[in-house]
Amino acid sequence: MLHVLYLVHDLSDPATARRVAMLQAGGADVVPAGFRRNREPVAEVGGARPIDLGMTHDGRFAQRLAAIARANLALGSKFKHTRKPDVIVARNLEMLVLARRLRAQFGGDIPIVYECLDIHRLLLRQDAAGLAMRMAERRLGRAAALLITSSPAFLREYFGPYGQVDAPVLLLENKVLEVSDARFSSVPDAAPSKPWKIGWFGALRCRRSLELLSAFTRCMQGRFEIVLRGRPAYSEFDDFEATVAAEPYLRFEGPYRNPDDLAAIYSAMHFAWAIDFFEDGLNSKWLLPNRLYEGCRHGAVPIAIEGTETGRFLERHGIGLLLSEPSADALAALLGSMDATSFAEHRARVTAKPSETWVCGLEDCRALVARLEGLKRAGAADTLLEAAA
Numbered sequence: 418m419l420h421v422l423y424l425v426h427d428l429s430d431p432a433t434a435r436r437v438a439m440l441q442a443g444g445a446d447v448v449p450a451g452f453r454r455n456r457e458p459v460a461e462v463g464g465a466r467p468i469d470l471g472m473t474h475d476g477r478f479a480q481r482l483a484a485i486a487r488a489n490l491a492l493g494s495k496f497k498h499t500r501k502p503d504v505i506v507a508r509n510l511e512m513l514v515l516a517r518r519l520r521a522q523f524g525g526d527i528p529i530v531y532e533c534l535d536i537h538r539l540l541l542r543q544d545a546a547g548l549a550m551r552m553a554e555r556r557l558g559r560a561a562a563l564l565i566t567s568s569p570a571f572l573r574e575y576f577g578p579y580g581q582v583d584a585p586v587l588l589l590e591n592k593v594l595e596v597s598d599a600r601f602s603s604v605p606d607a608a609p610s611k612p613w614k615i616g617w618f619g620a621l622r623c624r625r626s627l628e629l630l631s632a633f634t635r636c637m638q639g640r641f642e643i644v645l646r647g648r649p650a651y652s653e654f655d656d657f658e659a660t661v662a663a664e665p666y667l668r669f670e671g672p673y674r675n676p677d678d679l680a681a682i683y684s685a686m687h688f689a690w691a692i693d694f695f696e697d698g699l700n701s702k703w704l705l706p707n708r709l710y711e712g713c714r715h716g717a718v719p720i721a722i723e724g725t726e727t728g729r730f731l732e733r734h735g736i737g738l739l740l741s742e743p744s745a746d747a748l749a750a751l752l753g754s755m756d757a758t759s760f761a762e763h764r765a766r767v768t769a770k771p772s773e774t775w776v777c778g779l780e781d782c783r784a785l786v787a788r789l790e791g792l793k794r795a796g797a798a799d800t801l802l803e804a805a806a
Contacts, residue, residue: 437463443786570703616686622650634666683715
């Protein structure tokens with residue numbers, strides 16, 4: 418059995434649990450370790466007890482650097498009872514720092530995988546700070562035997578042009594993990610009842626989306642409602658709850674369990690908001706968000722912006738609705754004439770897609786673990802060659 422040490426920036430992130438579950442379904446034994454954004458420690462991730470390196474705060478980069486420095490000093494005690502892993506997977510740049518230190522601590526023959534599912538805005542700055550960050554990533558990235566990323570645009574727009582990581586690439590889209598036929602229900606035949614509902618679910622961090630959707634629903638005077646679910650990034654809003662409460666056609670219904678609640682919350686929506694202006698023109702333009710796959714998996718028609726990677730994805734698959742510009746007027750022009758017939762046609766195009774378009778299944782999990790096992794074998798072969806020499 419392959420033994421994987423999975424280093425993450427946020428143990429409480431549902432995406433962490435999804436990747437751990439994917440590795441476990443593929444046949445690997447996984448030890449999750451890392452920081453958390455919650456005040457309370459995380460008791461388990463995918464049934465495994467994680468190694469807690471402390472709390473960090475979203476948007477506070479200096480605090481995160483200090484936390485990494487403290488964790489770096491405590492690795493000996495934190496991992497002294499941990500079995501030597503076959504592979505270390507480091508999610509995000511800061512975890513790559515710890516991965517290199519741990520490899521030296523365990524023994525220098527462990528392959529490191531760099532998992533980068535977002536390009537932080539600091540890496541894209543054209544000043545001295547951005548240059549320093551990219552230099553650090555290039556230096557740390559030399560240790561990577563594999564780069565995992567979730568969107569071809571990250572390769573096309575960042576890793577390729579900047580020459581950051583010289584390693585083989587594995588593209589793992591943010592698909593819904595579905596290894597049991599019983600876990601998810603099928604897409605209901607009947608569409609939800611009116612008024613038209615747009616679901617904005619997941620990481621709620623985009624103030625511009627909130628302003629645009631508020632203006633749009635007021636313009637539509639109740640024909641459309643916005644339902645928000647997930648984890649708000651409170652640092653990005655003046656007062657998230659008060660702002661939503663003041664809007665007559667918006668409501669925040671709190672967090673949800675991923676993947677357990679996906680079928681229920683998305684099947685109650687007509688449309689899925691697959692737009693993010695959080696790092697406009699950069700990461701938000703390049704990513705393929707979780708909500709794209711989750712919404713389509715459960716029959717919600719996606720809405721994206723023209724010219725983004727999500728927009729290109731929808732065009733390539735012949736589905737969804739594309740917003741010409743990020744404004745309430747453009748959204749009203751796009752959706753204002755929507756009727757039951759046109760919606761049914763849009764929905765049918767989404768639900769006609771093969772399930773593998775949206776779903777990561779058991780064979781995908783096994784293929785991932787097999788790829789990691791290949792790194793282990795290659796590393797062992799290199800060690801033997803060095804010893805023989």
